[in-house]
Amino acid sequence: MKLEIGTEITWISAAGKLTGKITNITLSPSAAGTITPWIDIKYNGNCSARLCANDGYLKQMKVELVDTNLVERTNIMTGKKYLEPKNTPVFMSPACESYWTM
Numbered sequence: 001m002k003l004e005i006g007t008e009i010t011w012i013s014a015a016g017k018l019t020g021k022i023t024n025i026t027l028s029p030s031a032a033g034t035i036t037p038w039i040d041i042k043y044n045g046n047c048s049a050r051l052c053a054n055d056g057y058l059k060q061m062k063v064e065l066v067d068t069n070l071v072e073r074t075n076i077m078t079g080k081k082y083l084e085p086k087n088t089p090v091f092m093s094p095a096c097e098s099y100w101t102m
Contacts (some may be wrong), residue, residue: 001065003039003053008066011051018043019066025053076100 003009003022010019015037020043022025030036050059073095082094090096 001058001064008068009041009063010066011061011063013049013061018049019048020044020047023048 003025005022005025007022008019009022010017010093012018020041020050023042024040026038026040027035028038039051039053041049042052050064051057069086071086072081073084073093074081075094076097077094077100084093084095091098091102093099
């Protein structure tokens, strides 16, 4: 997984599943003499978090990159939420009335 400043990610914490944008990456020496990467994340407006970016910790927290080409929509017939590409025409989207009237 390639983490860079400006990348949007999701992760699982005690507060639930959160989404935020990476604002800083810091490399710190550990007591064992290795380098530990840390990522600073802004989420929910003014909130911030710092996560250890070691592979094991990222897997435990289920860190994933957010696909910015997808948007969450609600199917107007079932009420269920789903993801679809941003540029889906309205007549092909179950979230729009025109899809159901054709």
